[in-house]
Amino acid sequence: MPNLSRLTSLSMCLALLLGSAGSHAAEPPAAPASPTQSSANSSARGVLPLDELRTFAEVFDRIKSSYVEPVDDKTLLENAIKGMLSNLDPHSAYLGPEDFLELQESTSGEFSGIGIEVGMQDGMFQVVAPIDDTPAAAAGIESGDLIIKIDGKPTNNLSMMDVVELLRGKVGTSVELTLIRGEKDPFTVELTRAAIPVKSVKSLLLDNGYGYLRISQFQINTGAEVGSALARLKKENGGKKLNGLVLDLRNNPGGVVQAAVEVSDHFLKKGLIVYTKGRVPNSEMRFSADPADASEGIPLVVLINGGSASAAEIVAGALQDHKRGILMGTESFGKGSVQSVLPLTNDRALKLTTALYYTPKGRSIQAQGITPDIEVTPAKVTREKAHESYKEADLAGHLGNGNGGADKPSSKAKAKPRPQDDDYQLNQALILLKGLNVTSNRP
Incomplete structure (x- = not known):
């Protein structure tokens, strides 16, 4: 049988910890609560579930005494906290010192890694978006790709913070991702981590x-x-x-x-x-x-x-x-x-x-x-091969413009590449803007 005195003391310790955490996170109410509100708040926050805490303490004790390898108290408690948050929603998480620092770095402008934002989709890790000018973007990783392995390790039993930790690392080190894109077979991409100076x-x-x-x-x-x-x-x-x-x-x-x-x-x-x-x-x-x-x-x-x-x-x-x-x-x-x-x-x-x-x-x-x-869905436009053409202004002995305007012969210069030439959605946006401008300026 587990040691009852130890379980009781551990339950009391957890109760104090939970009460302390609540006092850090909660803000004082803006106005005094009504009796009904006060009762609801006390039922929601004031009464600790003692039976569940005793169960937690018993599980804690069994792991400490019976698990195949020794596990220290700090590791068990931190894992318990991570478990509490991981089952709330895909975006809540417990941040250890390194994770907290990485979060601060990513919002301030620079971190090291491969340059992707990861989310959850039907229990699988999904690329929300590759960040511009990063190893992930250069390798052709796309929004919607599912990450099924990292360095050969399946991701199905990992937490979000585990995945982030595996993807980030020292500049110059490599990481291998196994991805699924749509209905296609899985494919593997090897990436070299880099400093990600995110110019937003x-x-x-x-x-x-x-x-x-x-x-x-x-x-x-x-x-x-x-x-x-x-x-x-x-x-x-x-x-x-x-x-x-x-x-x-x-x-x-x-x-x-x-x-x-x-x-x-x-x-x-x-x-x-x-x-x-x-x-x-x-x-x-x-x-x-x-x-x-x-x-x-x-x-x-x-x-x-x-x-x-x-x-x-x-x-x-x-x-x-x-x-x-x-x-x-x-x-x-x-x-x-x-x-x-x-x-x-x-x-x-x-x-x-x-x-x-x-x-x-x-x-x-x-x-x-x-x-x-x-x-407008993404599309690739294949342009026809330019054929040599002639205009009236190219012909020898052509008449001048009746209003005295300059001749406009065919252009032989090669057009300079523009971003909209290879980006169909951007091209359509520009056409729409030009159309709006034309119609708004008509008398």
Whole structure:
């Protein structure tokens, strides 16, 4: 029989630990609770399940005394905490010191690894999105790929934090992934880990007067970077207001909610951007736009796909609800939950789902995603081989233009490659912008 005195003391210890953790995470109520609320709160939080705690203590004791190899108390307790969080939802987790540091690094701008955001799909680990300019993106890993093995180790019995730990590592070391893509056979990719300096925003002029702004993920400084990019595009356009802009949120796995709010605010003059609802008072927040509009109200097309998640969906949902831009592409990922990072002692933390977020019109995106206004699936366009052609202006002795205009002979110069030439969705977004510009300028 297990030692009853030991079980009792362990139960008491756990009760004190649970009470302590609750006091760190909870915020004091904004107003005194009514008697009914007080009773409900005490039943939800005040009474510890003693029978279950005794069972836990008994299991703890049996493992300590009977497991084939010795296991220290710290390992068992940390595994118990991980188990508590892993069965809540795919995004809640216990963060040890290294995991907590990695989370801070990923939102501030640099970490080492292969450059993918991982999620869960039907109990399997799925690539939410590869990050631009990383080993994963260079190797052709795509949103939706399922990770079934890492270095030959099956992932079906691993936790999310186990997978993240296996994928990250020192710069220059290699990792082998076995993936499944759609109905195809599994395939293996070997990647070399690198420093991932995630520059979250890049911009360029696609065509005369038409800009392109890509956000790969939402970091602490992303809002400020978008403001700078908009100003830079206007400068590159000769100081003139742009005719239109493509905002590319494809394969953007999300990130910092505040950054998503700041980005949305660059395109909106007023109104609600997003609000959150949860159980505790401080989880309910509302974010609204200020009157400044860094984009100057230019026509906007927003590209999304199945790799657009979380903070990316906040931006897309806000712009769609306010009819500020036209959403094009395919349905987004559907992560509409908010995770709060709650620091604990000894450099540890909980990443805990505390709320759901809603678009200005009250839509919850959780497990549904955002449907684009115009669906455009990825496609590869094969261009016809250019044949040598002649125009009237090439013919010897041709007449001049009746209005005195300059001749326009056929061009023999090879066209410079442009991003829209090999990206069908981007090409369609640019065509739409040009069409909007033509119709709006007609008398």
